[in-house]
Structure formats: structure tokens, C-alpha cells
Amino acid sequence: MPSSTLAELSAARLHVVTGKGGVGKTTVAAALALALASTGKRVLLAEVEGRQGLSQTFDVPPLGTDEVRLVSHPSGGELWGLSVDAKAALLEYLQLFYKLGRAGTALEKVGAIDFATTIAPGVRDVLLIGKIYEAAGRPRGGRGGGSKGGALHYDAVVLDAPPTGRAVRFLNVNAGVADVARMGPIKSQADSITRMLHDPRTLVHMVTLLEEMPVQESLDGLRDLEAVGLHIGALVVNQIREPRLTAANLAALDGADDDLDELLRTELTAAGLRPTGPMVKGLVQEGRDHALRLELQDEMAKEIAAAGPPVIELPALADGIEEGGVAVLTDELLAQGVA
Amino acid sequence: MATRTPTTPTSLDVDGLLADPGVGIIVCCGSGGVGKTTTAAALGIRAAESGRKVVVLTIDPARRLAQSLGLTELDNTPRPVAGVDLGNGGSLDAMMLDMKRTFDEVVEAHATPDKAAQILENPFYQAVSSSFAGTQEYMAMEKLGQLRTQAERDGTWDLIVVDTPPSRSALDFLDAPKRLGSFLDGRFVRLLMAPAKAGGRAYLKVFSVGVDLAQRTLSRVLGGQMLQDVQTFVAALDTMFGGFRERADVTYALLKEDTTAFVVIASPDRDALREAAFFVDRLGQERMPLAGVVVNRLQSLGASALSASRAEDGLGQLTEAGDEDSLTAGLLSLHVDLASTAARQHGFVSRFAASHPHVRLSTVAASATDVHDLDGLREVGRLLAG
Numbered sequence: 001m002p003s004s005t006l007a008e009l010s011a012a013r014l015h016v017v018t019g020k021g022g023v024g025k026t027t028v029a030a031a032l033a034l035a036l037a038s039t040g041k042r043v044l045l046a047e048v049e050g051r052q053g054l055s056q057t058f059d060v061p062p063l064g065t066d067e068v069r070l071v072s073h074p075s076g077g078e079l080w081g082l083s084v085d086a087k088a089a090l091l092e093y094l095q096l097f098y099k100l101g102r103a104g105t106a107l108e109k110v111g112a113i114d115f116a117t118t119i120a121p122g123v124r125d126v127l128l129i130g131k132i133y134e135a136a137g138r139p140r141g142g143r144g145g146g147s148k149g150g151a152l153h154y155d156a157v158v159l160d161a162p163p164t165g166r167a168v169r170f171l172n173v174n175a176g177v178a179d180v181a182r183m184g185p186i187k188s189q190a191d192s193i194t195r196m197l198h199d200p201r202t203l204v205h206m207v208t209l210l211e212e213m214p215v216q217e218s219l220d221g222l223r224d225l226e227a228v229g230l231h232i233g234a235l236v237v238n239q240i241r242e243p244r245l246t247a248a249n250l251a252a253l254d255g256a257d258d259d260l261d262e263l264l265r266t267e268l269t270a271a272g273l274r275p276t277g278p279m280v281k282g283l284v285q286e287g288r289d290h291a292l293r294l295e296l297q298d299e300m301a302k303e304i305a306a307a308g309p310p311v312i313e314l315p316a317l318a319d320g321i322e323e324g325g326v327a328v329l330t331d332e333l334l335a336q337g338v339a
Numbered sequence: 340m341a342t343r344t345p346t347t348p349t350s351l352d353v354d355g356l357l358a359d360p361g362v363g364i365i366v367c368c369g370s371g372g373v374g375k376t377t378t379a380a381a382l383g384i385r386a387a388e389s390g391r392k393v394v395v396l397t398i399d400p401a402r403r404l405a406q407s408l409g410l411t412e413l414d415n416t417p418r419p420v421a422g423v424d425l426g427n428g429g430s431l432d433a434m435m436l437d438m439k440r441t442f443d444e445v446v447e448a449h450a451t452p453d454k455a456a457q458i459l460e461n462p463f464y465q466a467v468s469s470s471f472a473g474t475q476e477y478m479a480m481e482k483l484g485q486l487r488t489q490a491e492r493d494g495t496w497d498l499i500v501v502d503t504p505p506s507r508s509a510l511d512f513l514d515a516p517k518r519l520g521s522f523l524d525g526r527f528v529r530l531l532m533a534p535a536k537a538g539g540r541a542y543l544k545v546f547s548v549g550v551d552l553a554q555r556t557l558s559r560v561l562g563g564q565m566l567q568d569v570q571t572f573v574a575a576l577d578t579m580f581g582g583f584r585e586r587a588d589v590t591y592a593l594l595k596e597d598t599t600a601f602v603v604i605a606s607p608d609r610d611a612l613r614e615a616a617f618f619v620d621r622l623g624q625e626r627m628p629l630a631g632v633v634v635n636r637l638q639s640l641g642a643s644a645l646s647a648s649r650a651e652d653g654l655g656q657l658t659e660a661g662d663e664d665s666l667t668a669g670l671l672s673l674h675v676d677l678a679s680t681a682a683r684q685h686g687f688v689s690r691f692a693a694s695h696p697h698v699r700l701s702t703v704a705a706s707a708t709d710v711h712d713l714d715g716l717r718e719v720g721r722l723l724a725g
Contacts, residue, residue, distance in 0.1 A: 022372020022606065056610065098560065106553040111527030163371055165399060185560055212709040213401040220402075244673035245666075252666045260666075267667035270660065271653035273645070282642030283670040289641075289707035290673055296708055 006310045009233055010036070010339045012203040014136050014196065015158045017236075018167040018221065019207030020214045024238045026053035028207045028314070029160040031329035035339040037077035038330065041155035044135055045070070046082045048128040048170075049162055054081045057326060067135075080154075082135070086117035086124050089131040096134075097185070125170050126190050132159055133193045164206070164221035171197055171204070172228040203233030206309075210237060210300040219307055232309045234338075237301070239316040243294055245287060250294075253287045260284055312336055351602075351631030351701035353724040357386040360497070362600050364487065364593070365630070368503040368512055369604035370614040374635040376400045377710055377719060378604050378703075379502040380408060380433070384713065385720035386498055387431035388424045394432040394486055395420075396501045398479055403711035408433040415440045417486070422713050432496070438478040442468040445481060445586070463565075463572040475504040476512050477587070484590040513594075513621065530554070531573045600630035605691075607637050607684035607702075612691045619698055631699030633723060634688055638681040639704035640674070647678035701725060 009015075015036075017029040026047070033045040044067060047054050055062045058070050063083035071079040090113060094104050107113055116123050140151040162170050173190045196202060204225050208218040222232055245253070253260070261280050268275040304311055314332055317325040333339065356362060367379040376397050383395035394417045400410065408420050410433055417432035446464075447455045458464050468474060483501050490496040503512045530553065558566050593599065601622055605615035615632055622629045654663075654671040662668055692700060703722045710719055 020372055021370065022611070053610075094560065098556075104556075107556055110530050110553045112530075112553060112557060115527050184563070184565060186565065212403065212711065216402060244676060245669040246664060248664070249666045249669040264667055264670070267657070267662070267665050268653065270657065270662065271667060271671065272656045273649060273653045276644070279642045279645055282640065282645070283667075283674060285641035286673055286677060287666075287670050292707040 006234065006312070006337050009203065009310075010039070012201050012233065013152075013156055013199075014132070014202040015156065015233065016161045016167075016171065016202065016204040016230075017158065017207060018161040018164050018204060019236075019238075020165075020217045021163045023207050023209050023214050025163070025207050026051075026057055026160050027326060027329065028205070028236050028238060029158050030054065030057045030326050031314075031333055032205070032338065033079055033156075033158040034071065034326065034330040035333040036156045036158070037071060037079040038073050038075055038334065039339045040073070040075040040077045042078045042080070042153070044080045044082060044154045044157045045160065046084055046132055046135065046157065047160040048084045048132075050083060050085065052083060053160060054083065082131075084128050084131045086127045087113055089127045090117055092134075093127065093130060093189075123186065126173055126186065126193065129170065129173055129193055129197075130189060132157060133196050136196065161204075164217050167204075167221065168224045168228060171225065171230055173197070198229045198231075200231055202231060204230050205233040205236055207236045207238055208304065209239055210297040210304070212296070212300065215300045215303055219303065222307060222309070234312045235304055235307060235309045236312045236314065237304060238314045240313055241290075241293060241297065241316050243290075245290060245294075249287070250291050253284065253291055257284070312338060349697075349699045350725055351633070351699035353382070353385075353701055353720075354389070356600060356602075356630050357382065357389060357391065357498075361598060362630075363490070363498060363598040364483070364600070365498065365500045366503065366594065366599065366601045367501065367604055368601065368618060370611050373604045373606045373611050374703075375604050376404060376502045377716070378602070378633055378635065378723070379500050380404065381716045381719035381723060382602070383431055383433070383500045384420075384423060384716050385724065386500070387420075387429040388427060388717075390427035390429040391498045392430045392496045393498045393500060394434070394490070394496045396434055396436060396479070396482060396486060396499065398436050398475065398502050398504045400435060400502075401711075405435065407712045407716065410435050415444075415482075420713075430496075436475070436479055436482055438475050439469045441478040441482050441485075442474065458572070461568060461572045463568040467572075476514075479504055479512070480590040481586060484586060484593065487593065513625065528573055531570050594627050595625065597628060599628055601627060602630050603632045605632060605634050607634050607687055609687055612687050616691060616695065619695055629698065631701060632691075632695075634700065634702045636705040637688070637702045638677055638684055640677055640681055642674060645674060645678075647675050647682065650674045650678065 015029075015032060017025055017032065019025045019028075030045060033043050037043045045054060047063075052062045054060075054070075058081065060068075060070060060081070063081050065083070065085050065088040067080045067082045069078055070081045073079070091104055091108075094107075117127065135154060136152075136157045138153040140153050161167050173193050206218045206222055206225075208214045218235065222235075226232060252263070261284075264280045264283060265275045268280070273279075312333065313336070314329050317328060356365070365379075365382060367375050367382070369375050376399075379395055379397065380400075383393045387393045395408070396417075397405070397408070397410070400408070405411070409418060415434065415437040417434040420431045420433050423429075423431045443459060446458050450458060479501065483499065486496070486499050490499065594601075603615050603618050603622075605611040612634075619629060619632065650671045654668055654675065657663060657665060657668040657671070688700070688702070692698070701723055703719060706715070706718065710716060
């Protein structure tokens, strides 16, 4: 599967963001959606695991099954948010395709809805991603509204997807239901969804940290995603630590402890600080740990660069993501030509 | 002991926990990416090297961590971990959960050979056993029950350390088995089985109206073939329902016993600690024994006595003097970063501690490099013990 360049990313209609747990998937998905909205697009940002990560990221009340506007951008762009719920998606789907009415209620009463949304293998995933399919393909002017020249309600949809371990199964909808539904309506819905997911305008972005386990899992994940026919967008490297020490500083840290002690005592005094043994030792230790971390980071960065897809680099935020960090990352994405 | 203040929470006595012969099961839980598996493995090694006979049940370990425990194949059987110091009379086995195999074994244990074969071949069963969203949680519980039975019967182990599945939410681990149980007991299953039973008509009468409608709708939505597979599956499982329920209940009860200790793992950020708080509250509601919370990867400071603001002042002086490229300027600027990260993390942990004053905490400093061998795990264990 040929991978895209960063410039092609903005042409995608569905962005799927995945990565190992704890790497900042939701934040990156939010920053990407904001970046797209800032170019005048109407963008939907959706989560499917009911974690309310978007509500926390944007500091808004918990999202429900209705799409709500999170941000209006001066460019005319809009960011909408949605927490996709399997049960609501199923009832909506049944209503839309079968005009069920009372039968839907009957199904709910006997527990069939619960069965389909929590127990039935694969069906839950088809429902969740089916809602994304509906939103991504919704014609301008509403469902069922005449699509004027194929214009769509949303210019782009960003999906905060399950973590890498589950993402492949989640996105490989057909395989998920193939075992249980070899024909019939569920199968044909799964087929339509698969067509959308395999379209080159659907890109999967992999978020990682420059640490061994996340990098390993990301590279394995990329292979698995490509193997099921998905197009890879970008490898997003999150929380990169900026080197605080120059090459000369790092070389100096390799010196003998006694020499370093003397040098630091002199320089700390010049800095107006009263050097103590523990302070000097501690600073040297911090410097050496930092050097180790940078070395590991470089090694990991090389593996990432060799993987193939274009790489987006996002900095570690000293104040953490909690204090307006999403805006900083959005600007980074725009500066790197993502939208 | 020193008097307690709200900002210095009681610390979790990890060595005390591991040495307590009354503790037979330690459950490690928390949201994804916080280091659950690493913590479980580190606890296991530390306990084994201090003399306990330990088995560690991991769910989905990272490849290199698995290798360091000698887990190269997924064969659902505990194997001895090489390289562990057994000088104190302990032992360490480890295993990776194979959920499909565990499910198959449950079926085989509860059904006649004919019936078991019929179930194992059913396409719907095959899908449920390998991909249903709660199967992993349910099977982790099931395996825990099996290990415990084996431990009691053969005296193989006196401590089981269990890692929990990488769920959407840590709570899934507690909820999924019940969900499967209530499904198996539910009306829907009876509805599905109704046509397969003799006298199904009469049986249906006990339901309210709408059953026929539901049946017809199901057939329309699912397609006849899938509905038939589901029905065959459910009918075949019928004889085992009691056993399923019972086992889920027994394992759930096991988690409430005094011999079980929950360790909730978090990383020092808002989201992971919020998730930890949900879990701690839930354990309280369920009266499940919480040993404490472990906060992993906390930023530690070498020069902890040097405040960020003093370092910043010093950096300013050096810059003014044109010495901004000096080693000390570099180290001070690094220290400012580290100190502010440490302060932010400390804030999150303190807030958690303030709202959970009775929860014991243990923190683990972030290491400069990643953990993926026995020595690394021993170091984590040492840090856990404080």
C-alpha cells in the first residue's frame, strides 16, 4: 500500500487515529481535528469507546449521542464532537433501514439490543463504525436530502479509534462479522463500511512515543493495518523531549566526576547559587539520565523514520496537556503542513 | 509513625504485602499504558526472590517483556521463569492467557464430549470465544479461578499475581463477567431457544406480546442463517449455563475475600489518576480489598533541593554573563524542565491523595531507559517497595 505524503493528508475525508494506550491518541486526534477546522472545514471528531475523552479535552459537558459544536473558527470552519454509542447507533440504523418503530422496542424489550451491542461478536464494532460511515457519507442538507453534486455535510471526520491492540479488529469489519454473517443485511452493511475504510481518502494515523514498547507496538500495528487493506497516513511521534544540552555539554558529562564537580562548583557560583555536594551530583545525574533518554530517543526516531510513512513530530509540553496543550499541538500540525 | 498530613499519604508497604501469607492473590488493574504488566511482573519477581511460590498471569504483555519472562509461546500453561534467584525457597512461574483455549476448556469441562464438539464447531461460538468484547475479561477471571484451585490442590503456588486485560476502562474487568452471566440468564436467550424446544408455543406464552414480532425482526435484520447459528449455539450451551454462572459467581466472590489484594496502577497524569479514582471507588462499593495505588513513572529529581525558580535565576545570571552554552547553564535549564514536570505530577498525585485519604500510595520513579529484562524488573520492584 503506497503511503501518503503530509500534503495529501488534508485531502483525506476520514482520519482514523490509533496508537498504544497512554501515548496521547485523543489529544492528537483533537489537535488534528482543530487544525482541519482552522482551514475553514466542517469537521466531526468522534470517539467510540465511551471514555468521554473529548469532553475532558475540550472541557465541555459529557458528549451524548447528538453531534454538538465544540468550536467555531473565524475561518468559517467548525468542529463538532460526538461520542458514538453502540445502542443508539443500532436503534438509529434499524429505524433508518427497516423503519422498525414498534419492532425496535420489542427487540429492546427481549434484550436483543443489549445482545447485539455487548455480546454479539463483531456486531458492536460494525455498529460503532457504521455510525462513522453514516456521518462521513452524510449529504449536505441532511440525511436523505438531495446531495447537490455529491457535497457532504462534513468535510472531514476524525475518529479517535481504539488502541492499536484492538484497532485492527475494529477496522477489519468484514472479518469480524464474516464468521457469523456470511450473507444478509449485516454482511452488506459491513461490505459498504469496508469500501469506505479501504478508500484512499481514509487514512489511519499511528501515534507513538519514542520509547521501546510503543514504537514496537506501532510498527507491528502498521504492518497489521496494511495487511487488512487500510491506507496509512502519518506516524505521529508525540511528546518528543527537546534536547536541553548541546553536543559539547553532553561530551563534557562523559568526563570524570571530580573534574565535573570542580567545573560545576565554579559555574554555579558564577550563577549566584551556592553549590553543595548533593546539588552538583544531582545535576550531573539529571544530565546523564537526559543523555541516555536522548540516545534512546534517537535510536527510536531512526526506526520510525525507516518505517515508511511520513512522520509528524510533536513536542513534550512542559505544562502538560491539561493547560491548553491541544492548541500548541494544533499549531505544530499546521506548521508542519498537515492541514 | 509520623503524624499523617493530607499532603503526605500513607505509603503502600509493598514488601509487607508480598510477605503476608494471608495474601494469596494480587490483582493489578488500571487504564491502558500505565505499566500494569510491568508492575505485575516486578511484584512477582520480588515476591519469588523473597521466598514466595508465585505464578504471574499476564494478559497481553509487550513482546520484549514477555521474552524476559520466558513467555515465547501462548500455551496457556504456567512455565518456570529462568534467571530468578530461588535462594529463599521461592519459585516463579509465568503464563500468558490464551482466551480461546481457556473458553474451549470451560466448554469441555462442562459438556459431554458430543455436545462439546458440537459447540466448539459452531461458527458463532468460534467468533464469541475469540473476539467478543468481554471474553478476555471473563476468561482472565476463569483462569484465575483455575490457578487458585490448582494452587490449593497441589500446593504449587502460594501467591497468584494477575495482570488485567487492556480494557477500555479498568471497570470492564469487573463488569464483563457479570454481563455475560446476565445475558446467559436473560430473556433473550430463552427467546432464542424457544423454537428449538418441544412445546415452544406454550413456552412462548409466558412472554408478553411482541415476542413473535421480535423473532421476525431478528430474522430480518440478522439474516436467517446467522439467527440459526446463534440458536444452535445457545441450545448447545443450554446444559452448561448453570456451570457458567456458578463459576463466574465463585470467581467474583473470590475477589472479595480477604486473601485477595487489589493494586491499582496509574501514571502521574490527570486521566490515569481519574480512572484510578473510579476504580478505587468501585472497589469500595463492591467491598473488594484494596491494598493501594501505585503511581508509575514519576519524574524524579537528582538535585531535589534546588527549586525551579532558583535554577531559573541562576540560568538568567549565566545567560547575562554570556555563559548560556556552559554545561551548568544546560543542566540548569534541564533542571527547570524536570522540576516543573515533577511539580505538576506531584499536584495530580496530591489531589488524588487528598480526595482518597485512606488509600495507600506507592510511587515509582521513571527510569532513564525502558524496562524489559529481569534486572529492570527487579529495579522496579525495589522502587515499588520504597
